[in-house]
Amino acid sequence: MKKECIAMLLAGGQGSRLYVLTREMAKPAVPFGGKYRIIDFPLSNCVNSGIDTVGVLTQYRPLELNDYIGSGQPWDLDATDGGVHILPPYMDTRGGTWYKGTANAIYQNIGFVDLYDPEYVVVLSGDHIYKMDYSLMLERHKAAGAACTISVMEVPWSEAPRFGIMSVDDKDNITEFAEKPKEPKSNLASMGIYVFTWKTLRKYLTEDEADPTSENDFGKNIIPKMLGDGLTMAAYRFQGYWKDVGTLDSLWDANMDMLSPGSGLDLEDESWTIYARSVNAPATFISGSADVRHSALSRGCEIDGCVENSVLSSNVTIGENARVSYSVLLPGTVVEPGAVIEYAIIGEGSRIGENAHVGAAPGDAGWGLTVLAPHCPVAAGRVVKAGIMLDQNGEEASK
Amino acid sequence: MKGLHGIIFCYRQRAELRELVAERSSSSIPFASRYRAIDFALSNLINAGCSDVGVLLHGRYQSLLDHLGSGKDWDLSRKHGGLRLLPPFGYEGPGGMQPFRGKMEALANVRSYIDAIRQDYVALMDGDMVVNLPLQEILDQHIDSGADITVVCGNDSFATPDGSYFDVDADGKVTEVYYNLRHPRGYRGLEIYLLSTELLKRLTEEAAARDLVSFRRDVLRPQLGELNIRAFIWNGFAAQIHSVEEYYAHSMQLLTPEVRRELFPADRPVRAKPADKSSTYIGDEGRVLNSMIADGCHIEGTVEDSILFAGVNVGPGAVVRGCILFKEASVGANAQITDVIADKNTSIGEGVILRGAVKHPYVLPKGETI
Numbered sequence: 129m130k131k132e133c134i135a136m137l138l139a140g141g142q143g144s145r146l147y148v149l150t151r152e153m154a155k156p157a158v159p160f161g162g163k164y165r166i167i168d169f170p171l172s173n174c175v176n177s178g179i180d181t182v183g184v185l186t187q188y189r190p191l192e193l194n195d196y197i198g199s200g201q202p203w204d205l206d207a208t209d210g211g212v213h214i215l216p217p218y219m220d221t222r223g224g225t226w227y228k229g230t231a232n233a234i235y236q237n238i239g240f241v242d243l244y245d246p247e248y249v250v251v252l253s254g255d256h257i258y259k260m261d262y263s264l265m266l267e268r269h270k271a272a273g274a275a276c277t278i279s280v281m282e283v284p285w286s287e288a289p290r291f292g293i294m295s296v297d298d299k300d301n302i303t304e305f306a307e308k309p310k311e312p313k314s315n316l317a318s319m320g321i322y323v324f325t326w327k328t329l330r331k332y333l334t335e336d337e338a339d340p341t342s343e344n345d346f347g348k349n350i351i352p353k354m355l356g357d358g359l360t361m362a363a364y365r366f367q368g369y370w371k372d373v374g375t376l377d378s379l380w381d382a383n384m385d386m387l388s389p390g391s392g393l394d395l396e397d398e399s400w401t402i403y404a405r406s407v408n409a410p411a412t413f414i415s416g417s418a419d420v421r422h423s424a425l426s427r428g429c430e431i432d433g434c435v436e437n438s439v440l441s442s443n444v445t446i447g448e449n450a451r452v453s454y455s456v457l458l459p460g461t462v463v464e465p466g467a468v469i470e471y472a473i474i475g476e477g478s479r480i481g482e483n484a485h486v487g488a489a490p491g492d493a494g495w496g497l498t499v500l501a502p503h504c505p506v507a508a509g510r511v512v513k514a515g516i517m518l519d520q521n522g523e524e525a526s527k
Numbered sequence: 528m529k530g531l532h533g534i535i536f537c538y539r540q541r542a543e544l545r546e547l548v549a550e551r552s553s554s555s556i557p558f559a560s561r562y563r564a565i566d567f568a569l570s571n572l573i574n575a576g577c578s579d580v581g582v583l584l585h586g587r588y589q590s591l592l593d594h595l596g597s598g599k600d601w602d603l604s605r606k607h608g609g610l611r612l613l614p615p616f617g618y619e620g621p622g623g624m625q626p627f628r629g630k631m632e633a634l635a636n637v638r639s640y641i642d643a644i645r646q647d648y649v650a651l652m653d654g655d656m657v658v659n660l661p662l663q664e665i666l667d668q669h670i671d672s673g674a675d676i677t678v679v680c681g682n683d684s685f686a687t688p689d690g691s692y693f694d695v696d697a698d699g700k701v702t703e704v705y706y707n708l709r710h711p712r713g714y715r716g717l718e719i720y721l722l723s724t725e726l727l728k729r730l731t732e733e734a735a736a737r738d739l740v741s742f743r744r745d746v747l748r749p750q751l752g753e754l755n756i757r758a759f760i761w762n763g764f765a766a767q768i769h770s771v772e773e774y775y776a777h778s779m780q781l782l783t784p785e786v787r788r789e790l791f792p793a794d795r796p797v798r799a800k801p802a803d804k805s806s807t808y809i810g811d812e813g814r815v816l817n818s819m820i821a822d823g824c825h826i827e828g829t830v831e832d833s834i835l836f837a838g839v840n841v842g843p844g845a846v847v848r849g850c851i852l853f854k855e856a857s858v859g860a861n862a863q864i865t866d867v868i869a870d871k872n873t874s875i876g877e878g879v880i881l882r883g884a885v886k887h888p889y890v891l892p893k894g895e896t897i
Contacts, residue, residue, distance in 0.1 A: 162806030163822065201599070202801065387808070395805035396825060406801030410791040411560030416817040424806040427561070427822055439806070
């Protein structure tokens with residue numbers, strides 16, 4: 129059936145800068161904030177914005193992500209008309225290729241988009257933590273009569289060189305785009321969220337595919353080409369919390385932001401619920417010997433020790449006299465009695481042995497977060513220094 | 528077809544639960560921070576591979592309908608079978624619409640449903656019995672022992688209003704059935720019975736024909752000699768929720784690790800309806816001790832020896848002791864509440880002091896504000 133607007137969610141990237149955390153799963157499937165996975169944010173934003181058809185483009189290690197999305201029921205996306213669709217690369221009579229770039233991924237699924245014959249397509253990334261009403265962005269797109277609208281936010285000038293920077297005219301239409309400019313002319317950073325008029329995008333994707341020199345990437349090819357051709361490109365100014373969690377540091381930061389109301393990341397707000405697939409576990413139990421402060425907890429945890437400034441996912445066990453501070457513990461982590469975890473991200477199902485010590489508070493030069501791969505064993509009494517990363521066998525891995 | 532069919536009785540209104548059942552049936556009473564009582568019966572059945580479940584309703588079943596929906600949260604929204612809700616159908620007792628007087632009367636009311644059961648065995652259960660049983664194992668024992676009816680019992684004679692009790696011989700055979708005992712003896716019945724579909728159909732026919740209403744009085748007791756009635760004794764936690772005092776006492780048992788292990792074993796998960804809440808947040812000054820906490824709570828005060836459901840808010844300086852706070856209950860700053868059961872969407876204002884007693888917890892009814 130015809131839809132006014134559908135969403136295409138790019139979830140196929142490896143997320144190599146999350147290192148051991150994405151060794152066996154795609155980045156959007158990485159747990160976040162206790163009870164969520166990263167992909168819950170764009171999926172929930174879609175549903176809350178009135179978009180009921182979402183294509184999820186997967187490629188790298190999709191199994192965990194596919195299993196998590198399932199029928200789409202937790203996000204109310206299990207519809208007979210529309211709903212969520214997983215779109216991996218496929219074969220046709222001429223053979224088939226992997227998705228060569230973000231633009232190519234959409235190009236290969238032109239047939240899917242055409243099924244719904246939409247006027248507009250929202251293109252999203254699967255690695256951002258934010259709450260955003262895409263319907264307002266779509267309104268801006270329509271009002272500007274734009275071919276493409278790009279969501280932008282002001283960033284401190286000093287940080288501008290890390291982003292794709294947009295220069296705009298007095299109508300907030302984009303005049304120039306510079307990817308990570310050394311001397312930025314503006315401090316409006318692209319958030320990697322696009323609304324396209326589908327007819328126009330369809331044409332550009334087809335032309336881009338025919339160009340053997342193109343990298344088939346939105347930021348590198350499609351957007352500059354459209355801008356060069358003089359199409360109307362509108363900027364949509366977003367205000368609120370937004371974070372790209374593509375790196376271990378930013379993933380840790382975003383988890384910590386959840387704990388501080390000042391950060392702007394408010395997940396308790398029921399007017400914009402972030403939905404997640406429910407984990408089947410009893411409620412969390414905090415015992416008489418526990419001391420839990422300034423922390424967020426998911427269900428199924430058993431806590432006997434001390435937890436401060438930390439985010440605990442489901443089914444985490446903290447033994448007596450153990451201490452966890454400024455850390456993110458992913459589902460099923462077991463911290464045995466007397467163990468200490470500081471400034472760390474602990475992968476799913478890891479087991480920290482008695483009196484082991486993982487990570488340290490910031491201090492010396494060369495300090496960094498300590499990161500443990502999923503299912504990483506840490507022997508009793510072992511000391512894992514700050515900045516170290518361990519693989520699933522408990523051996524040091526390089527960042 | 529081999530396998531087990533489930534029938535859950537949710538027709539009873541339990542007056543001793545007072546305000547807690549003013550707007551719900553005892554089967555939909557919230558329990559253990561994130562469940563409704565009926566989640567346990569449903570989970571027992573699905574964990575034993577049961578795919579068809581009939582729920583017999585009567586009285587205030589609106590909240591139960593909301594909770595169960597299509598049954599999809601228990602994987603019981605199926606093309607064939609799955610969850611069947613069975614509200615009273617054209618049942619007129621003397622003096623109009625009256626509650627069913629017993630299980631046999633309730634079953635006779637749904638004879639056409641019983642005639643269509645596809646499985647060879649049926650488990651009859653109460654929707655307000657909180658227990659996590661190895662039902663598959665009990666069915667295997669039922670079949671191996673050649674019993675006509677297997678009665679599941681707790682290993683004590685805990686006194687409960689309207690309880691059934693059984694004498695069991697060394698061989699596991701039931702030798703006597705008691706009810707209305709002032710001083711209970713024998714094994715406490717958990718109101719869970721296994722029997723063949725064929726026998727259930729025959730008993731239901733007879734009950735309808737002869738106006739028999741009670742399973743224990745009109746079936747079990749008179750047929751002790753003719754039928755091979757055997758017991759399965761369950762040693763773990765099992766809570767009948769018949770009164771406010773029982774509800775409070777059994778809830779507080781959840782704070783014991785052994786009870787939680789018995790009710791939530793890893794290999795027999797209990798499924799609940801998901802709540803779309805954020806993670807629970809405990810603030811800088813928040814202090815939580817010996818308590819069970821669901822998702823989406825926001826705790827800035829002190830919580831001890833308590834059970835909190837989803838979305839509970841405890842303000843700064845507030846002290847919550849020995850309380851059960853249902854979904855979305857809110858305790859204002861510096862309030863002090865002890866031995867209180869606060870129902871859904873209740874609000875206790877700043878500085879309010881409320882004190883119940885362990886034997887007589889103070890109940891704040893749904894939606895009320897103090």
